[in-house]
Every structure is written in structure tokens, then in C-alpha cells.
Amino acid sequence: MSKKLRWGVLGGGGESLIGVLHRVAASMFDSYQLTGAVFNPVYEKNLAFAEEIGIPTNRIYLDFDTMVEAELALPKEERIEVFSVLTPNYLHFPMAKKLLESGFHVICEKPMTMSYAEALELEEIRNKNNNIFALTHTYTGYPMVRQMKKMIAGGAIGKVQKVDAQYYQGWINPIIHDPKLRATTWRLDPEKSGISCCMGDIGVHAYQMLEYMTGMDIQSVLADLNYLYEDNKMDIDGTVLLRLGDQVKGVLRASQIATAEENNFSVAVFGREGTLKWEQENPNYLYLLKEGKPIQTLKPGNSYNSELSLDGTKLPPGHPEGIFDAMGNIYKGVAKAIRGHAFDKAEFPGMRDGVRGMKFIETVVASHLEGNVWKSI
Numbered sequence: 001m002s003k004k005l006r007w008g009v010l011g012g013g014g015e016s017l018i019g020v021l022h023r024v025a026a027s028m029f030d031s032y033q034l035t036g037a038v039f040n041p042v043y044e045k046n047l048a049f050a051e052e053i054g055i056p057t058n059r060i061y062l063d064f065d066t067m068v069e070a071e072l073a074l075p076k077e078e079r080i081e082v083f084s085v086l087t088p089n090y091l092h093f094p095m096a097k098k099l100l101e102s103g104f105h106v107i108c109e110k111p112m113t114m115s116y117a118e119a120l121e122l123e124e125i126r127n128k129n130n131n132i133f134a135l136t137h138t139y140t141g142y143p144m145v146r147q148m149k150k151m152i153a154g155g156a157i158g159k160v161q162k163v164d165a166q167y168y169q170g171w172i173n174p175i176i177h178d179p180k181l182r183a184t185t186w187r188l189d190p191e192k193s194g195i196s197c198c199m200g201d202i203g204v205h206a207y208q209m210l211e212y213m214t215g216m217d218i219q220s221v222l223a224d225l226n227y228l229y230e231d232n233k234m235d236i237d238g239t240v241l242l243r244l245g246d247q248v249k250g251v252l253r254a255s256q257i258a259t260a261e262e263n264n265f266s267v268a269v270f271g272r273e274g275t276l277k278w279e280q281e282n283p284n285y286l287y288l289l290k291e292g293k294p295i296q297t298l299k300p301g302n303s304y305n306s307e308l309s310l311d312g313t314k315l316p317p318g319h320p321e322g323i324f325d326a327m328g329n330i331y332k333g334v335a336k337a338i339r340g341h342a343f344d345k346a347e348f349p350g351m352r353d354g355v356r357g358m359k360f361i362e363t364v365v366a367s368h369l370e371g372n373v374w375k376s377i
């Protein structure tokens, strides 16, 4: 029986949005043991949360630097092997950098860094140290997303000629119209969030998804962003035209002011011989459209799915799985990589996705600010 990987967590405390998703995902295939953490910058809150979820408090540290120092002082067979960085964006780079330099494997939330320059620096460090680095573009973990990728690669819809990704949320609507609230959320603070809110937070998921699905690089973009108020420095909505090649074009639409929308992320890839469509709010259905034929609906767990898709399904067909399972599949892939087992590169996004994602964010903002002009990525 293989033993569990010793796992450390940074951020993701009780009040956070994303912490529970990572804890459930890490426990899903019995591969990780939560060994130590700094869940919160306030030590008392950090300790209290560890007690609340019932983990030993002897490796709940005062802060990140103390944690790295203390873990490095332990014998290798006791030391944490892999860390998840689940903090606000501005801490991803300094934390991931120090962890990679210190020989730990890293699972990092997106956006990977605050700038493209930082992303390149992180890539260089990872290449030097050869650690496993995963970036949690969660949606790539869904079985039907993986199936869509494999079907496109296998020629099911022929040569790709158009792509369309939409990511609509409405959560920032009540915040943006309140001057006090919009001045205090970290997501609208460039010091903590980076140069973009909407494109940096969800536009980058859509961008990564299109490249993941098609296996093609987006080569250039033309963006029109919306900030709504003059005192707001961050985009909260935008439309981006895309070119993936001379005759492969598309559009990416992302918004956090799409009033009352929840997490309406959908992606369509149009080929010469058919179309594939997937929607995050109904993730167990993949639609295949062919001219002159009824729409086909593909579902997880059926033997017609690819090996990669089936590897991400735990139960027989008809037992719906969701976002926790998608993140669980990413953690499963990372565990395989750390243990040196065979894995498909499509099991988890990594450094290249992070570097290209940061380039996308910077290029989109530049395209908008320079007067809605085409810029290459």
C-alpha cells in the first residue's frame, strides 16, 4: 500500500471560498495527508481553524516563513512534500517561489502570479529545480471537459474553425455600485489582485480552457473592457476577439456584472464537421452537434468515453459528479506525478498554462488601454 503524501496548506482558512474545495479534493483518492498549514495570517484564527477541522496543531505555524524554515529543519521523511497556495493573488508568487527554491512541490491557485515577468521567473526556478507544479484551473478536471479535449484531438468535429467561451457571473454587481465596498474588496485592489479583476479572475479560466480544449495557442487578442466607475481601477467585464490562426477565430466574453448570473461558464468549439459544447453549470452533459443529425448528449462514466475522461469518474454512469470531483481529479493527477507514476499531461494544468495566462491578462489590458487594438500574445 502506498503511503499518503504529506501536504501543507497556505491560506484556505475557514472564511475562505476555495479552502474547502481543496481539502475535499485532496482527500478524495486517499493520497494526501494534511500535515501542516498557515490557514490565516492571524495566528489565533489559524489555530482555531485547525482545531475546528480536527487536525493536530503542532505543525500549524505562525506564518509562511516560519513554516518553510521549520519544515526544512525536519528530516526529509517527515517533511511536507507538497504545498497548496490558496491565498489572495499577490501572495502566490512569493510563496510559490520560495517553495520551489526549497525543493517542495507546489499546487497553486490562479492567476499564477501578479505579472508576466514574475511568471517567467517562476518558470525558470521550476525548470532549475524540476519540481512538480500544478495550477488549479479546476474546470479541466471535469470528465466531460477531458472528453471534449480528446474528441477534438481525435478529429470528431474535424478542423477547428471557430471558438467561443463565455464566463458570466454577477457577484460583483452589488459591490461595484457601493463606493465603500468597491474600495475595500481585495479583488478590486491592484496591490492584492493584479492589473485585472474580471480577466485575471475568470477571463483567464476561459482563455486556458480554449487552449486546453483545442490544443492550439491563442495568438492575438483585441479587447474591450468595462470598469463602470472612474475610481475603479480594475476591469469587471469585457469582450475579447481571438485569433488562433489565420482562419481560426473566436470570442471570449467574461463578466462579473452579468446581473444575477452565478457561474455561467460555457465553451463551444466549432469544427468543419461538427460542434462540441459544454456548460459548467450542467457539467455532466457534453453536446455533439452534426449537420442534419439530432444532437447527441454524452455523459460521464460510459465506456464510449476516453481513458482520460473515465479516469476522472468514480461512480457508475448516472451518479452526477461536480466541482469537488473535478478538483479531486486534478489532485489525483498531481499525486501520480509526484510519485513518479505514469500520467497524462492533460490531468493537470501547469507552468505553461500559468505563463501564458499571465501573458493573456497583460495583453488584454494593454489592448484595451491602447485603444482596443490587436496585440499578439
Ligand SMILES: NC(=O)c1ccc[n+]([C@@H]2O[C@H](COP(=O)([O-])OP(=O)(O)OC[C@H]3O[C@@H](n4cnc5c(N)ncnc54)[C@H](O)[C@@H]3O)[C@@H](O)[C@H]2O)c1
Pocket: 010, 011, 012, 013, 014, 015, 016, 017, 018, 019, 038, 039, 040, 041, 064, 086, 087, 088, 089, 091, 109, 110, 111, 136, 137, 138, 201
Ligand atoms: N480555481 C478556481 O476556480 C478558483 C475559485 C475561487 C478562487 N480562486 C483563487 O483562489 C485564491 C483565493 O481565493 P478565495 O476566494 O478563497 O479568497 P478568500 O479571500 O476567500 O480567502 C483567502 C484566504 O487566504 C488567507 N490568507 C490571507 N493572507 C494570508 C497569509 N499571509 N498567509 C496565510 N493565509 C493567508 C485568508 O485568511 C483566507 O483564508 C485566489 O487567488 C483566487 O483567484 C480560484
